[in-house]
Amino acid sequence: MTIDAHTPAEPAAAAAADDPAYRFISPARTWAMVIRYVYLLKGSWPRLVELVYWPTVQMLMWGFLALYLSEQSGYFATIGSVFIGSVLLWDILFRGQLGFSLSFMEEMWARNMGHLMMTPLRPLEFASALMVMSVIRLAIGLIPVTLMAIAFFGFNLWSLGLALVAFFCNLFLTSWSIGLLVSGLILRYGLGAESLAWSLMFLLLPLACVYYPVDVLPAWLQWISLSLPPTYVFEGMRALLMDGVFRGDLMVWSLLLNLVWFAVGLFAFLRFFDAARDAGSLLQLGE
Amino acid sequence: MEGGAGPVGRTGNPAISVRGLLKRYGAVTAVGGIDFDIAKGSVTGLLGGNGAGKTTTIAMLMGLVLPSAGSIRVLGTDMLRDRHKVLHRMNFESPYVDMPMRLTVKQNLTVFGRLYGVAHLKDRIAETAEALDLTHLLNRPCGKLSAGQKTRVSLAKALINRPELLLLDEPTASLDPDTADWVRSHLEHYKAERGATILLASHNMPEVERLCDRVLMMKTGGIVDDGSPADLVARYGRATLEDVFLDVARGRGKAAEDRAEEAFAEGGTQ
Numbered sequence: 414m415t416i417d418a419h420t421p422a423e424p425a426a427a428a429a430a431d432d433p434a435y436r437f438i439s440p441a442r443t444w445a446m447v448i449r450y451v452y453l454l455k456g457s458w459p460r461l462v463e464l465v466y467w468p469t470v471q472m473l474m475w476g477f478l479a480l481y482l483s484e485q486s487g488y489f490a491t492i493g494s495v496f497i498g499s500v501l502l503w504d505i506l507f508r509g510q511l512g513f514s515l516s517f518m519e520e521m522w523a524r525n526m527g528h529l530m531m532t533p534l535r536p537l538e539f540a541s542a543l544m545v546m547s548v549i550r551l552a553i554g555l556i557p558v559t560l561m562a563i564a565f566f567g568f569n570l571w572s573l574g575l576a577l578v579a580f581f582c583n584l585f586l587t588s589w590s591i592g593l594l595v596s597g598l599i600l601r602y603g604l605g606a607e608s609l610a611w612s613l614m615f616l617l618l619p620l621a622c623v624y625y626p627v628d629v630l631p632a633w634l635q636w637i638s639l640s641l642p643p644t645y646v647f648e649g650m651r652a653l654l655m656d657g658v659f660r661g662d663l664m665v666w667s668l669l670l671n672l673v674w675f676a677v678g679l680f681a682f683l684r685f686f687d688a689a690r691d692a693g694s695l696l697q698l699g700e
Numbered sequence: 701m702e703g704g705a706g707p708v709g710r711t712g713n714p715a716i717s718v719r720g721l722l723k724r725y726g727a728v729t730a731v732g733g734i735d736f737d738i739a740k741g742s743v744t745g746l747l748g749g750n751g752a753g754k755t756t757t758i759a760m761l762m763g764l765v766l767p768s769a770g771s772i773r774v775l776g777t778d779m780l781r782d783r784h785k786v787l788h789r790m791n792f793e794s795p796y797v798d799m800p801m802r803l804t805v806k807q808n809l810t811v812f813g814r815l816y817g818v819a820h821l822k823d824r825i826a827e828t829a830e831a832l833d834l835t836h837l838l839n840r841p842c843g844k845l846s847a848g849q850k851t852r853v854s855l856a857k858a859l860i861n862r863p864e865l866l867l868l869d870e871p872t873a874s875l876d877p878d879t880a881d882w883v884r885s886h887l888e889h890y891k892a893e894r895g896a897t898i899l900l901a902s903h904n905m906p907e908v909e910r911l912c913d914r915v916l917m918m919k920t921g922g923i924v925d926d927g928s929p930a931d932l933v934a935r936y937g938r939a940t941l942e943d944v945f946l947d948v949a950r951g952r953g954k955a956a957e958d959r960a961e962e963a964f965a966e967g968g969t970q
Contacts, residue, residue, distance in 0.1 A: 422906075439763055448801070448810070448811060449800070449811040452803050453800075453803065456841070483908050519800075522801040524797065524798050525798070525799070527764060528792075528857070530762070530764055531762045531787065531792050532788075533815065536785055569893075652917065673825055687766065690763070690766045691765075691766045693723075693759065693765040695765070696755070696759055696797065
């Protein structure tokens with residue numbers, strides 16, 4: 414594309430262009446974006462309430478159902494905690510992705526993408542800030558709910574210890590992969606694709622076997638399920654809560670699949686970003 | 701205004717150098733293979749009617765839009781390959797691109813200052829706010845400002861990193877004459893103080909005549925004329941730049957130029 418018909422760059426300009434702060438990925442610019450979203454949350458109590466509201470409603474609804482089931486005799490008595498565990502881990506997955514995508518959509522709603530992308534902010538730094546925000550938003554929403562689960566239902570998610578760290582890491586990686594893909598689609602196709610942020614993750618609800626074991630699925634669907642990183646997390650959670658066994662192998666499988674998914678998500682985000690630049694839509698992103 | 705960019709291709713180390721810049725959206729050509737250089741320290745106006753290709757050209761200069769062909773060097777850097785190395789030395793202002801409405805003026809300036817890697821940011825924000833009469837508005841959300849105040853905030857954002865190159869897209873659109881005059885004065889002051897290069901897309905002819913030492917006239921994606929405002933007015937045999945603009949927009953440019961040449965040949969003054 415480049416037609417080299419230019420005079421060489423001036424030495425001073427070349428030196429300024431070689432400033433390392435602008436040559437590489439910068440944590441400072443990532444942090445600047447995190448600050449931008451923290452300002453937004455601090456200045457808007459409805460946004461803060463929304464972070465806690467839905468996880469609370471979910472926990473209460475499914476928690477009382479689990480309580481009812483646990484009062485029954487036999488097998489049902491053992492699955493109450495598994496049910497609540499599934500609800501909480503699903504919420505980590507769903508809210509993690511939503512935290513990523515909603516922070517991204519704040520820029521779309523504010524029509525701020527043009528301003529941001531003419532600063533030295535790189536797409537990777539932007540994506541990193543969205544990942545940090547997904548953790549912050551999830552923490553704001555989920556920590557009170559896990560405490561509520563202890564108080565109301567005697568289920569202590571934190572007692573899972575190191576296993577919980579493995580679950581968290583894998584679920585976050587998946588949520589970021591989906592978040593990157595959804596954000597890329599919105600970047601390219603505008604807010605018309607916004608509904609994907611709310612709906613795409615729900616495709617994983619039946620396929621990743623959140624509430625039931627993989628072998629419930631027909632054989633052909635099991636293959637699809639086993640290609641999804643969260644499937645191994647939910648299987649691992651059931652193994653831990655029902656059999657008292659931490660399945661490290663399942664976490665490794667989940668991590669390996671997540672690395673592939675994350676690479677695909679990142680690649681898609683960067684490609685959609687370039688496609689948006691090609692289509693000239695960064696300055697006028699909207700419907 | 702003193703100084704000025706030379707004509708296309710004659711400048712030594714231009715702030716902006718564009719060759720064969722082309723942008724197509726499917727079958728539509730938005731910018732049709734243009735060449736120009738912008739001299740350092742100059743103020744250049746990009747004039748043309750709606751759809752002439754001004755905004756697309758500016759967006760390509762910033763790297764927001766990918767060209768279909770051609771090359772762009774800004775401050776000596778290849779924008780298609782290394783734009784992130786030079787973006788901290790330039791900035792942009794347009795009343796059509798909002799600042800985040802829910803953040804206060806100070807929060808917005810803090811975020812953008814950090815993105816641009818501005819040193820001693822608190823001092824710089826205070827300095828910029830004072831220069832643009834925004835100090836009393838620093839804690840107000842941008843969404844609660846008047847159009848004139850928003851423009852000043854947008855300008856503060858554009859100047860926060862003391863850019864060497866400032867790209868402006870109709871910077872005084874929708875402002876009352878007093879505020880618009882104030883903004884122009886501030887731009888003149890900034891240019892004089894920093895020796896910055898300014899590229900300005902505008903429909904406001906008096907503004908262009910006041911600020912610019914060179915004008916690139918665009919029409920249907922091409923550059924159809926190039927010169928200082930006074931040169932263009934003389935060459936087209938018109939009284940004002942607005943008349944020249946109308947000649948170009950309505951396809952009378954060539955006829956007017958012929959008239960001017962005939963008059964010149966007959967010994968008349970233009």
